[in-house]
Amino acid sequence: MSDDVHDRWRRPEPGADGESGDGVPAGSIQRPTIRDIARAAGVSVSTVSHVLNEYGDISEETEHRVRQVMEELNYYPSALARRLVMKRSYVLQLLLFAVEGLHHPFFYEVTCGITSEVEKAGYELVLGVKDTRDRRWRETLRRCYEAKVEGIMLMGTLPSAKVLAEVRASGIPAVMIDIPFEGPRVTYVTSDNIAGARRAAEHLISLGHRNIIYVDGYDLPDEYTPLPTISVARRIGYEEALRAHGIEFDPRLVCIGNYTQEGARSAVRAKLESRSDVTAVFAISDVMAFGAMKAVRDLERRVPGDVAVVGFDDIEAASYVRPALTTIKQQGELMGRSAVCELLRIITNPKRSPKATVLPAELVVRESCGASRLSPQFA
Amino acid sequence: MSDDVHDRWRRPEPGADGESGDGVPAGSIQRPTIRDIARAAGVSVSTVSHVLNEYGDISEETEHRVRQVMEELNYYPSALARRLVMKRSYVLQLLLFAVEGLHHPFFYEVTCGITSEVEKAGYELVLGVKDTRDRRWRETLRRCYEAKVEGIMLMGTLPSAKVLAEVRASGIPAVMIDIPFEGPRVTYVTSDNIAGARRAAEHLISLGHRNIIYVDGYDLPDEYTPLPTISVARRIGYEEALRAHGIEFDPRLVCIGNYTQEGARSAVRAKLESRSDVTAVFAISDVMAFGAMKAVRDLERRVPGDVAVVGFDDIEAASYVRPALTTIKQQGELMGRSAVCELLRIITNPKRSPKATVLPAELVVRESCGASRLSPQFA
DNA sequence: TTGTACGCGTTATCAA
DNA sequence: TTGATAACGCGTACAA
Numbered sequence: 207m208s209d210d211v212h213d214r215w216r217r218p219e220p221g222a223d224g225e226s227g228d229g230v231p232a233g234s235i236q237r238p239t240i241r242d243i244a245r246a247a248g249v250s251v252s253t254v255s256h257v258l259n260e261y262g263d264i265s266e267e268t269e270h271r272v273r274q275v276m277e278e279l280n281y282y283p284s285a286l287a288r289r290l291v292m293k294r295s296y297v298l299q300l301l302l303f304a305v306e307g308l309h310h311p312f313f314y315e316v317t318c319g320i321t322s323e324v325e326k327a328g329y330e331l332v333l334g335v336k337d338t339r340d341r342r343w344r345e346t347l348r349r350c351y352e353a354k355v356e357g358i359m360l361m362g363t364l365p366s367a368k369v370l371a372e373v374r375a376s377g378i379p380a381v382m383i384d385i386p387f388e389g390p391r392v393t394y395v396t397s398d399n400i401a402g403a404r405r406a407a408e409h410l411i412s413l414g415h416r417n418i419i420y421v422d423g424y425d426l427p428d429e430y431t432p433l434p435t436i437s438v439a440r441r442i443g444y445e446e447a448l449r450a451h452g453i454e455f456d457p458r459l460v461c462i463g464n465y466t467q468e469g470a471r472s473a474v475r476a477k478l479e480s481r482s483d484v485t486a487v488f489a490i491s492d493v494m495a496f497g498a499m500k501a502v503r504d505l506e507r508r509v510p511g512d513v514a515v516v517g518f519d520d521i522e523a524a525s526y527v528r529p530a531l532t533t534i535k536q537q538g539e540l541m542g543r544s545a546v547c548e549l550l551r552i553i554t555n556p557k558r559s560p561k562a563t564v565l566p567a568e569l570v571v572r573e574s575c576g577a578s579r580l581s582p583q584f585a
Numbered sequence: 586m587s588d589d590v591h592d593r594w595r596r597p598e599p600g601a602d603g604e605s606g607d608g609v610p611a612g613s614i615q616r617p618t619i620r621d622i623a624r625a626a627g628v629s630v631s632t633v634s635h636v637l638n639e640y641g642d643i644s645e646e647t648e649h650r651v652r653q654v655m656e657e658l659n660y661y662p663s664a665l666a667r668r669l670v671m672k673r674s675y676v677l678q679l680l681l682f683a684v685e686g687l688h689h690p691f692f693y694e695v696t697c698g699i700t701s702e703v704e705k706a707g708y709e710l711v712l713g714v715k716d717t718r719d720r721r722w723r724e725t726l727r728r729c730y731e732a733k734v735e736g737i738m739l740m741g742t743l744p745s746a747k748v749l750a751e752v753r754a755s756g757i758p759a760v761m762i763d764i765p766f767e768g769p770r771v772t773y774v775t776s777d778n779i780a781g782a783r784r785a786a787e788h789l790i791s792l793g794h795r796n797i798i799y800v801d802g803y804d805l806p807d808e809y810t811p812l813p814t815i816s817v818a819r820r821i822g823y824e825e826a827l828r829a830h831g832i833e834f835d836p837r838l839v840c841i842g843n844y845t846q847e848g849a850r851s852a853v854r855a856k857l858e859s860r861s862d863v864t865a866v867f868a869i870s871d872v873m874a875f876g877a878m879k880a881v882r883d884l885e886r887r888v889p890g891d892v893a894v895v896g897f898d899d900i901e902a903a904s905y906v907r908p909a910l911t912t913i914k915q916q917g918e919l920m921g922r923s924a925v926c927e928l929l930r931i932i933t934n935p936k937r938s939p940k941a942t943v944l945p946a947e948l949v950v951r952e953s954c955g956a957s958r959l960s961p962q963f964a
Numbered sequence: 965t966t967g968t969a970c971g972c973g974t975t976a977t978c979a980a
Numbered sequence: 981t982t983g984a985t986a987a988c989g990c991g992t993a994c995a996a
Contacts, residue, residue: 237733239989250967255991265965282730286674287989290665291972300712304697311901314693318683321714325725330732333679333712335700346704351661353709354616467905496905522690523902526846526875618973629983634975644981666973670988967996972989980983 238279247275258283297330298549299355301346303338303362303369305465310493311521312538313361316383319542320359327550329356338362343369350378357549359383363465364424364435379552381545386434386562391552393560395544399436402534402567403443403490404450406516409532409569410486411451413576415514419477420444421463421470421489421498440490440518459484463494470497475504478513485513486575492517492524492533499527499574510576520570529573537565617658626654637662677703677928678734680725681714682741682748684844689872690900691917692740695762698921699738706929708735717742726751736928738762742844743803743814758931758939760924765813765941770931772939774923778815781913781946782822782869783829785895788911788948789865790830792955794893798856799823800842800849800868800877819869819897838863842873849876854883857892864892865954871896871903871912878906878953889955899949908952916944 240258244251249268256264257272264272275281289295300320302313317333324331332355336343343366350358358373361383373380374389382394410418423437445455461477463470470489478484478501487502489495495517502513509515509529517524520535544563552560619637623630628647635643636651643651654660668674679699681692696712703710711734715722722745729737737752740762752759753768761773789797802816824834840856842849849868857863857880866881868874874896881892888894888908896903899914923942931939 240991241989251990252968252992253966256966259991263965268965282727284669284733284989285728285731286665286669286733287972288991289972290663290669290974290989291991293972295665311690311693314690317712318714321712325713330728331712333696333700333710334704335697348661349664349709352664354663354665493901522872523905526902526906528907619975620973630973631975631984632982635982638975642981647981663973666988667975668988669973669990670975672988965996968994970993971991974988975986977986978984980981 237284238281240281240283242279243272243275243281246279247272295354295356296328297332297353297355298324298357298359298546299332299334299350299353301358301360301362301365302333302335303360303365304335305338305363310363310465310491311523312519312536315521315538316361316542316545319539320546321542323543323546327546329550338364338366344372347372347376351376357381357553359545359549360385379549381549381552381560383541383545384436386436386439388560388562391556391560393548393552393562395541395548395563395565396436396439397534397536397541397567398564399439399567400443400446402518402536402569403440403488404447405443405567405569406488406518406534407444407447408451409571409575410488410514410516411447411453413486413514415486416453417456417481417484417486418444418448418459419474419481419484419487419498420460421474421487421494422460423463423465423490423494425462437490444488463489463491463497465491465494467493467497467500470494471501471504474498474501478502478505478507487513487515489515490518492519492521492531495531495533495574496523496527499531510574514575516575518567524570525572532572532575533570534567535570536567541565616663617660619660619662621658622651622654622660625658626651674733674735675707676709676711676732676734677736677738677925678711678713678729678732680737680739680741680744681712682717682739682744683714684717684742689742689844689870690902691898691915694900694917695740695921695924698918699925700921702922702925706925708929717744722748723751726755729757730755736760736932738924738928739764758928760928760931760939762920762924763815765815765818767939767941770935770939772927772931772941774920774927774942774944775815775818776913776915776920776946777943778818778946779822779825781897781915781948782819782867783826784822784946784948785867785897785913786823786826787830788950788954789867789893789895790826790832792865792893794865795832796835796860796863796865797823797827797838798853798860798863798866798877799839800853800866800873801839802842802844802869802873804841816869823867842868842870842876844870844873846872846876846879849873850880850883853877853880857881857884857886866892866894868894869897871898871900871910874910874912874953875902875906878910889953893954895954897946903949904951911951911954912949913946914949915946920944 240251240254243254249272253264254272257269321331334346336346358378358380360380370387374392380392384396386394386396448455461473463473474487487498489498495515498515499509502509507513517531517533520533524531524533548563619630619633623633628651632643633651636648700710713725715725737757737759739759749766753771758770763775765773765775827834840852842852853866866877868877874894877894878888881888886892896910896912899912903910903912927942
């Protein structure tokens with residue numbers, strides 16, 4: 207019936223080659239609407255809608271006809287229109303704050319976990335990567351508001367405390383990833399950074415080390431002081447371990463690596479040169495641990511023979527390097543999944559006060575500390 | 586005027602603590618609409634719309650009043666509604682096909698390039714990561730159709746040829762990343778894989794190597810045969826280099842590493858054991874090159890002393906490993922940017938036939954071949 | 965079981 | 981310079 211409709215909605219490219227025999231749909235130009243389907247099938251729009259949403263109150267014959275027409279016209283309902291009328295966007299936003307040149311592999315892992323869970327829930331994930339130092343984040347948030355995203359996940363290197371505050375004040379459900387920050391509809395997921403760092407330090411201590419360099423990420427500007435970053439947490443774990451073993455914490459053993467390899471390299475080298483009594487390094491990221499290893503070699507010393515090194519994250523490269531890096535494993539993918547689950551929970555259940563998630567961080571013993579027991583991961 | 590409107594649209598949380606003094610907006614529940622603004626400002630909706638879109642035909646006084654009301658009510662126009670009426674989604678989709686456990690760091694780099702460019706263009710980027718072996722990709726594509734995405738970028742490990750064909754047939758503008766596949770509104774961006782591979786092989790040859798193991802990614806099933814993958818391109822470059830130097834190509838020197846470290850490790854070890862005349866390995870990904878290095882050590886031989894190794898990609902870890910990996914650098918971020926630019930071009934200019942982009946792939950000499958000339962990247 | 969009519973929050977057209 | 985009103989494509993009472 208009404209064949210002109212078929213004509214109206216031809217495939218975008220009438221098929222210059224044999225390819226288009228497949229007859230696949232879409233094309234962002236102009237597509238058939240639910241009304242076209244209704245007309246072509248000789249029914250009303252609501253009938254089509256009922257078929258589409260499987261109300262199950264349409265006669266088998268009608269349904270069949272409708273579906274057939276949808277097929278023929280390559281009809282795909284507009285999510286845009288549906289979202290508008292449903293007053294729901296089904297969109298989650300992932301905001302990644304990164305520092306230029308710092309492609310932290312860990313983020314990628316988390317992102318994979320996030321996407322798979324988002325998809326499973328029938329949502330869409332919008333990805334935004336911003337430079338941490340870019341002042342235009344307000345613009346980015348405005349776009350979230352306009353897009354009516356239902357939830358935000360925020361991850362990365364030191365987003366300004368103002369960003370966090372604004373997200374919280376926005377009232378949009380949010381889950382911070384590895385950023386301990388809470389609010390009415392805001393929570394976070396993180397690794398057990400304190401325990402992880404403690405375990406790392408204890409591992410070194412158990413091997414006899416007492417003077418352990420601590421390579422921190424950033425030297426926090428004052429605006430962050432109230433913000434308990436992962437950096438702070440790991441520092442606590444480190445100090446706890448020292449205390450538990452009667453070792454006094456020496457602030458002069460702390461240095462700043464800026465989360466980069468080169469930053470850690472020069473910082474550690476400087477420390478090693480000034481302190482000949484140091485026999486170990488604990489860097490709070492694997493990348494910085496790599497830098498530490500280079501620093502040791504710069505001084506013609508050996509890992510782990512002269513200086514033991516422990517990292518944090520367990521990125522893939524940790525098993526590639528030589529000697530393979532002993533480190534604290536963070537479960538990135540799981541972290542991503544958890545973030546999404548928690549976010550969806552906040553969205554669906556506004557009353558319920560959100561709960562922070564803390565994932566275990568386990569020690570992975572490889573070669574960089576010289577303690578080569580029972581590790582199948584060995585190179 | 587009309588103060589009840591102010592009451593209706595309070596901030597989500599009336600501010601239990603001092604925080605909300607900031608007065609920041611949004612909240613996905615129920616927000617003021619353009620009509621509310623119009624009412625509160627005592628003007629018509631079209632006036633508000635004109636202010637919003639800066640038509641410049643509104644009296645300064647009115648505009649000021651409207652803006653003030655928008656501010657007070659924390660009004661943010663709905664992108665959903667706008668998109669519906671504009672018949673444009675302003676959404677680009679990135680489809681990443683990955684194999685479980687294979688978190689290729691290179692993808693992350695490309696993604697960063699993509700996001701920054703997408704944002705700059707005022708678009709939104711929806712991210713979807715699918716397992717290559719997942720048969721439900723049709724579902725994923727359906728969601729693209731329903732969301733009326735304006736363009737698709739496709740990247741990753743061996744998406745089935747069917748996926749590519751369907752994307753092409755869909756008529757949605759698309760840019761494949763590192764997948765040489767074209768169509769009416771489909772093109773690709775890639776590195777100069779042939780030249781890169783040739784350069785890698787030539788580097789080895791120039792160092793005196795003649796029996797070079799070639800570590801390929803996958804053994805392609807028949808369905809891919811017509812598809813010129815990067816794998817095929819690199820193989821061509823490899824063979825070209827051999828031919829140019831009068832070395833006969835020996836198919837028995839080719840092995841399959843499945844793009845994983847362990848895969849390459851065992852494959853290369855087997856080859857090395859059976860062929861004592863081999864003095865070099867060219868792996869078409871860095872990760873596989875790492876596996877090759879392990880294989881060499883498994884046999885108590887040394888890199889580069891006994892066996893030289895070259896990789897492809899230049900991921901970050903390439904500079905971390907010891908010896909640092911000599912490899913072919915792909916410009917991931919640039920690749921992402923180029924993909925977006927080309928995609929936007931296809932979208933805005935439907936007539937113009939798209940043009941493939943080939944980015945240079947340069948040799949980065951480090952330590953794994955023993956040729957340590959003029960390289961500042963050295964560890 | 966099917967159809968009518970209204971609303972979702974915009975922009976665009978036209979008239980005032 | 982401003983305002984009414986019709987789209988945009990869909991979901992959903994409510995009526996038939």
